[in-house]
Amino acid sequence: MKLAVVSAGLSSPSSTRLLADRLTAATLSHVNAAPEVIELRDLATGIAQHFVTGFPPARLAAALDAVAAADGLIAVTPVFAASYSGLFKSFFDLIDKDALTGKPVLIGATGGTARHSLVTEHALRPLFTYLRALVPPTAVYAASQDWGEEGLAQRIARAGAELARLMAPAARDTTPDTAPDxxxxxxxxxxxxxxxxxxxxxxxxxxxxxxxxxxxxxxxx
Structure with missing residues (x-):
């Protein structure tokens, strides 16, 4: 089983990458999968070239293939102008239109203030719903003041468990209760x-x- 992790953070170290790593760890505590992290800042030039030429460079092509072949996806972006970053959107604009159909996608975002906490519901969830992905109920937004808080850790744990269940539904107990009421x-x-x-x-x-x-x-x- 494969887990693709897309981080659109621009700095190094990046709070966006930190959130992506913690979501990955929470997911892998419930399902056995091989994670592959894709740092979009390393692919920014290739993404621009692809838009201009119509052909992806080798590294970008490999990243697009990794997302398409994954059994689950974690996608985390910093908040720019109350929405996902342009780099984040540009990468998913290049994904094949059917690549995410039925694929579980856990969404997350980071920002400097809690005022952007609904970006996951107003921007990220509609984007992946349009791409026909399966988005778990719990999305995770982390503001600067959230790090180290118990509430963030609980949301991360819950979101990871939800993604794991969608990635491996057979692991759940789906035996119907045959005893009549x-x-x-x-x-x-x-x-x-x-x-x-x-x-x-x-x-x-x-x-x-x-x-x-x-x-x-x-x-x-």
Whole structure:
């Protein structure tokens, strides 16, 4: 199983990369996957060349292929002008239109103030929903004051667990509960394949009661 991690941070070290790393660790604590980190700042020139020439350089092509082949994706961007960065958007503009269809994508963002905390819902989630990705319920935004706070750690842990479940649904217990609910079983009259209402059979199972017989019993009351 493969996990692609896209970080659009521009500085080094980067809080965006730090958030991406922590989300990766939280996900890998629940699922066995090989992570591949893609630093977009190292691909900025190649992304611009691709837009101009229509052909991606080798490093960019490898990054695009890694995202397309991954079983899950973590995408984290810094906030620029109350939205994702231009570099982040440019990279995903180059992704094949069907590459993210049905793919679990965990979204995250970093910023200097908590006032941008809804960027994940107003910008990132609509973007990946448009690309037909599966975005977990929990998105993670980290402002400067959030680092070291218990709340951020809890959101990261929850988001990682949600992504892991989407990446490996078979790992969940999906065995249906076959035991009947006695209240429901008693309240709902089952029907035969022909549509006739049936009644409980003391010997076990159900016996078919023809409609005419039930109607006669009702008239005799």
């Amino acid at each position: 006695p209240d429901t079983a008693g309240a709902i009259a089952p029907r035969s394949p022909t549509g006739a209402i049936t009644s409980a059979n003391p010997a076990g199972g159900f016996e078919i009661v023809p409609f005419e017989q039930r109607l006669a019993a009702l008239r005799a009351r």
